[in-house]
Amino acid sequence: xxxxxxxxxxxxxxxxxxxxxxxxxxxxxxxxxxxxxxxxxxxxxxxxxxxxxxxxxxxxxxxxxxxxxxxxxxxxxxxxxxxxxxxxxxxxxxxxxxxxx
Numbered sequence: 001x002x003x004x005x006x007x008x009x010x011x012x013x014x015x016x017x018x019x020x021x022x023x024x025x026x027x028x029x030x031x032x033x034x035x036x037x038x039x040x041x042x043x044x045x046x047x048x049x050x051x052x053x054x055x056x057x058x059x060x061x062x063x064x065x066x067x068x069x070x071x072x073x074x075x076x077x078x079x080x081x082x083x084x085x086x087x088x089x090x091x092x093x094x095x096x097x098x099x100x101x
Contacts (some may be wrong), residue, residue, distance in 0.1 A: 047070030
């Protein structure tokens with residue numbers, strides 16, 4: 001499993017993550033507490049991966065923590081998803097980046 005891109009939905013107490021490989025295939029999805037998500041990320045994802053999240057006050061703090069661990073954080077403005085499927089910011093980020101490549 002070689003995850004190259006992860007989307008993170010940041011909330012008050014629970015973070016949802018969605019990681020894909022270089023083919024855009026989902027390799028990891030999870031729900032973690034604020035205290036445990038960075039450790040889970042470090043176990044599952046190699047340094048150098050892109051980590052995307054919605055730009056907000058706390059995302060800049062998390063971006064600094066991710067940079068310390070060798071990741072490439074990307075903060076993006078929020079987007080509205082017109083879908084009847086269960087969508088999270090992390091999934092939207094990963095799919096958006098897949099379309100750009």
